[in-house]
Amino acid sequence: MECRAASLVLAMLGTGVSADFDPEAYPRHETCALCHGLFGTSHIGKFPNLGAQDPTYLTQQLQSFIAGERTNDGGQMASVVLELQPGDLEQVVEWFSTQDPPEPATVPDTSAGAALYDNLGCGGCHDNVSDMPGVPYITAQKAQYLSKQMSDFSSGDRQARNGFDHQSILMVTEDEMEALSLFLSAEPRK
Numbered sequence: 001m002e003c004r005a006a007s008l009v010l011a012m013l014g015t016g017v018s019a020d021f022d023p024e025a026y027p028r029h030e031t032c033a034l035c036h037g038l039f040g041t042s043h044i045g046k047f048p049n050l051g052a053q054d055p056t057y058l059t060q061q062l063q064s065f066i067a068g069e070r071t072n073d074g075g076q077m078a079s080v081v082l083e084l085q086p087g088d089l090e091q092v093v094e095w096f097s098t099q100d101p102p103e104p105a106t107v108p109d110t111s112a113g114a115a116l117y118d119n120l121g122c123g124g125c126h127d128n129v130s131d132m133p134g135v136p137y138i139t140a141q142k143a144q145y146l147s148k149q150m151s152d153f154s155s156g157d158r159q160a161r162n163g164f165d166h167q168s169i170l171m172v173t174e175d176e177m178e179a180l181s182l183f184l185s186a187e188p189r190k
Contacts, residue, residue: 028088029095031080040099045144046073052101052189056133058093060161070158101189104140105182113183116176120169127190134162139187146181 029038032050036042040051050058064070065081072078084092117123125135138146152158153166154177160166172180 027091027095028084029092031083032092032096035076036096040096041102042142042145045142046148047142048145049102049141050096051099052137053097054129054133054136055093055097057136058097059089060134062089062092064161069161101137102140104188105143105185107143107182107186110179110183110186112176113179113181116172116180117183120172120180122169122180125164137189138184140189141184143178143181143185146184147177150177150181 035044035047036050040053041049061070062081062084065072065077066084068078070077122138125132126138129135129137149158150166150170151174153160154170154172156167158166170177
């Protein structure tokens with residue numbers, strides 16, 4: 001039996017077996033699904049949820065990665081978005097921005113993060129996303145991703161595309177940043 005299986009494999013190799021797969025036949029947003037989930041809900045903490053995200057924000061971030069104005073750990077995003085064609089950006093943004101919002105995380109106590117959110121005034125922009133195109137929804141987002149982004153804003157490694165100075169606002173301890181991230185991850189998208 002093993003001999004027959006080996007013969008079959010060798011015969012297939014000799015005949016030039018080819019897959020019937022055309023990557024161009026699939027929508028470009030499927031390229032993003034490995035990290036961000038097909039419907040925009042990531043299963044990996046360091047990758048953001050994209051479902052129901054502000055389309056202007058998504059477009060700006062993709063353009064920032066393409067232009068080299070924004071980077072991430074190891075440059076994975078830049079290598080992926082550089083393969084996209086201009087029309088692909090519109091399709092990817094349309095797909096993710098029209099999906100259902102992600103479900104909030106279950107976190108036991110978010111009172112410290114809620115108080116910090118209010119004290120820092122984050123809601124002045126992030127609670128009014130529909131009135132402020134280009135400002136991202138940050139509720140129901142991955143806590144690990146949020147902590148990393150706040151750390152990058154705080155250190156000056158990341159700049160807001162609209163010129164807003166997050167660095168001066170995010171002068172908080174790591175514990176406060178974690179509390180804020182956990183609060184935001186547990187809040188439903190408004």
